[in-house]
Amino acid sequence: MPNIKSAVKRVKTTEKRRALNASQKSALRTAVKAADLAVEGTEVETAKAVIQAASKKLDKAVTKGLVHKNAAARKKSRLAKKLNALSAQV
Template sequence: MPNIKSAVKRVKTSEKRRALNASQKSALRTAVKTADLAVVATDVEAAKAALIVATKKLDKAVTKGLIHKNAASRKKSRLAKKLNALSKQA
């Protein structure tokens, strides 16, 4: 445990940030998984709604610095590709 006052504060704030980041990243993964499962279940309307939510969370994660912008772009692209294939099928 640090002795210096600023170092003690740093430990506290970094722990708060870590917990918040973990929570947001978990919610992001859940949203992406929900969109993926909706596509697998061939439910077009649910998949569209889930894609919008996932896209929003991915964009937010990029602005917060949780994930790299190219990673978010890749995930959005892959989800949209799956949804388009499903829409053509139906």
């Protein structure tokens, strides 16, 4: 444990941010996984709604600095591509 007051505060702050980032990143991964599973089903409308929610979470993660903008764009693009393939089948 650090002795200097500012270093003690930095340790507390860092731990708090790390925990918050971890939970937000976990929620993001869960949303993307749910969107992937929804696309594998047959319900187009349900998949569309779930993908829209995942896209919103991805955009939010970019603004908070959790994910790089190109990574988020890549994930959104892949989800949209799968949704379009599902729409074409039905």
